[in-house]
Amino acid sequence: MLDNLNWWEIGALLLLALLIFGDRLPAVIGDGLRMLRNLRSMARNATSDLSKELGTDIQLEDLHPKAFIRKHLLSEEDEQAIRKPLQGVYDNLRADVTGVHNELKDVANAADLRSNGRTSTATSGTSAPAQRASYDDAT
Numbered sequence: 001m002l003d004n005l006n007w008w009e010i011g012a013l014l015l016l017a018l019l020i021f022g023d024r025l026p027a028v029i030g031d032g033l034r035m036l037r038n039l040r041s042m043a044r045n046a047t048s049d050l051s052k053e054l055g056t057d058i059q060l061e062d063l064h065p066k067a068f069i070r071k072h073l074l075s076e077e078d079e080q081a082i083r084k085p086l087q088g089v090y091d092n093l094r095a096d097v098t099g100v101h102n103e104l105k106d107v108a109n110a111a112d113l114r115s116n117g118r119t120s121t122a123t124s125g126t127s128a129p130a131q132r133a134s135y136d137d138a139t
């Protein structure tokens with residue numbers, strides 16, 4: 001939590017807290033710690049009540065809707081049945097994107113070679129102007 005503060009900044013914050021709260025600083029720290037303990041116990045009670053109601057073991061991390069559905073409502077067979085059609089679509093899309101990426105790389109390399117003058121277009125001793133590559137030539 002305080003990873004980005006150095007010792008000087010922490011000391012300055014403590015000095016500022018002492019100036020603001022004065023003699024009440026120990027009471028304020030105690031009240032803050034008590035509030036933190038109460039919040040933790042409330043969260044623990046809420047998760048235990050929820051796990052009793054649902055009849056499963058629930059942790060605080062499981063309260064995220066996606067994690068909750070994946071862990072407690074779907075069986076592994078249901079999850080695989082949902083993933084299977086989407087996995088095929090994902091694989092097809094990934095293959096298409098990879099193909100387009102490779103084609104764009106080829107076009108970029110070809111354009112780079114032409115702009116550097118590495119290709120020889122000389123015919124019968126005279127050089128003709130290089131033709132521009134169009135999108136239709138690359139596809």
